[in-house]
Amino acid sequence: MDNLNRYGKKYLIPLASCLFTTGAKRALLCDLQRQRFMPVPMSLKDLVTDYKGKRIEEMYADYPEEEHQTLEEYLDFLLEGEYIFLSNTAADAERFIDLPLDFLPSGKIQNAIIDVDGQSSFDLHKIIAELISLDCIAIQVRSYRLMELEEILDITTATANSNCRNIEFIIPYSESIAGNSQLEEVFIVHQRIGSIICYDAPENRSDWYLGNQIRVDYTMQHLSDETHCGVFHLSYFSPNIPHFTEAQLHNTCLNQKISVDRFGQIKNCPGMATAYGDIKDTSLSSVVARSDFKKMWTIHKDEIRTCKDCEFRYICTDCRAYLEDPADDYSKPLKCGYDPHTASWEDWSKNPLKQSAILSYGFKFTAI
Numbered sequence: 001m002d003n004l005n006r007y008g009k010k011y012l013i014p015l016a017s018c019l020f021t022t023g024a025k026r027a028l029l030c031d032l033q034r035q036r037f038m039p040v041p042m043s044l045k046d047l048v049t050d051y052k053g054k055r056i057e058e059m060y061a062d063y064p065e066e067e068h069q070t071l072e073e074y075l076d077f078l079l080e081g082e083y084i085f086l087s088n089t090a091a092d093a094e095r096f097i098d099l100p101l102d103f104l105p106s107g108k109i110q111n112a113i114i115d116v117d118g119q120s121s122f123d124l125h126k127i128i129a130e131l132i133s134l135d136c137i138a139i140q141v142r143s144y145r146l147m148e149l150e151e152i153l154d155i156t157t158a159t160a161n162s163n164c165r166n167i168e169f170i171i172p173y174s175e176s177i178a179g180n181s182q183l184e185e186v187f188i189v190h191q192r193i194g195s196i197i198c199y200d201a202p203e204n205r206s207d208w209y210l211g212n213q214i215r216v217d218y219t220m221q222h223l224s225d226e227t228h229c230g231v232f233h234l235s236y237f238s239p240n241i242p243h244f245t246e247a248q249l250h251n252t253c254l255n256q257k258i259s260v261d262r263f264g265q266i267k268n269c270p271g272m273a274t275a276y277g278d279i280k281d282t283s284l285s286s287v288v289a290r291s292d293f294k295k296m297w298t299i300h301k302d303e304i305r306t307c308k309d310c311e312f313r314y315i316c317t318d319c320r321a322y323l324e325d326p327a328d329d330y331s332k333p334l335k336c337g338y339d340p341h342t343a344s345w346e347d348w349s350k351n352p353l354k355q356s357a358i359l360s361y362g363f364k365f366t367a368i
């Protein structure tokens with residue numbers, strides 16, 4: 001009863017950036033400012049929701065005595081984590097407004113993926129020039145053939161004087177990167193390079209440059225084509241305000257994205273089956289103007305089967321390329337092994353119910 005004695009007359013005010021998401025079995029507490037999250041019992045979420053702006057003594061009066069120990073523990077947890085604060089005045093409850101969850105899409109292309117392999121015959125510079133004219137902010141280049149540092153710098157230089165702020169490269173292991181003692185100087189000149197991921201590396205490791213601004217990851221995994229993408233894992237979640245707000249009504253992978261696959265086909269992402277023309281004779285801007293191209297941009301987690309019951313749905317990314325039911329655009333992502341109804345993870349690739357979809361996509365089981 002320590003908290004009742006100490007704080008009984010005070011009012012409970014949740015922090016605006018600490019939000020609960022209700023799942024089928026439990027809730028998720030997301031601290032969007034400090035970018036952390038944790039599953040919590042539904043009763044903890046109910047406590048904060050029901051007693052927002054009310055006195056602590058009201059809470060204790062409503063709950064039977066045998067549950068007061070749980071109230072003590074919940075309040076300790078909420079106060080120590082700074083998910084709530086206690087105020088002396090009821091007026092504070094009015095002053096601390098809820099975080100607006102509006103996401104204002106620009107309607108423009110924000111990010112792009114370009115895939116290349118040894119057979120790709122399109123002009124990479126022409127695609128970069130088109131993306132620049134679309135004001136694209138982030139570009140990811142994924143290469144399934146050797147791509148040396150010189151080519152990386154050539155692509156990066158092509159974005160000079162543009163709105164592009166970040167270029168990420170996923171490439172096979174290269175000594176021109178791993179054995180380069182001048183990378184810090186290279187990254188000072190080419191600050192648009194946000195990260196480089198080298199697969200087929202002899203070891204798993206990460207190197208940081210420019211005071212943790214640019215990361216080079218080395219992974220022993222092998223990537224052979226676009227089917228590596230779309231894997232779900234707790235470590236891939238994004239508990240931040242832009243992601244959380246975008247997830248309310250937009251797709252967290254495909255919104256405002258355009259891609260060119262290794263064959264030169266323009267798509268929402270290289271893994272999607274539907275193509276909207278060949279980059280050799282179709283402009284990216286003509287594809288962006290098509291309403292059918294933008295259909296994927298607004299398929300969001302509250303509409304997707306199983307995901308709509310999941311407490312992670314506003315911090316999880318989405319995948320519309322590889323689905324449990326390939327014929328249904330609103331099906332759960334195939335490569336997610338989480339079941340929100342049991343709150344448990346399993347190896348998605350071993351689930352017997354997923355085997356026919358796995359066969360239809362023809363995966364090689366590598367992931368990044």
Ligand code: SF4
Binds near residue numbers: 230271272321
């Ligand atoms: S839709 Fe899936 S495969 Fe395509 S980029 Fe997103 S996660 Fe990757």
Ligand code: SF4
Binds near residue numbers: 301306313338
């Ligand atoms: S069920 Fe859906 S929302 Fe939940 S972790 Fe899997 S893909 Fe993400």
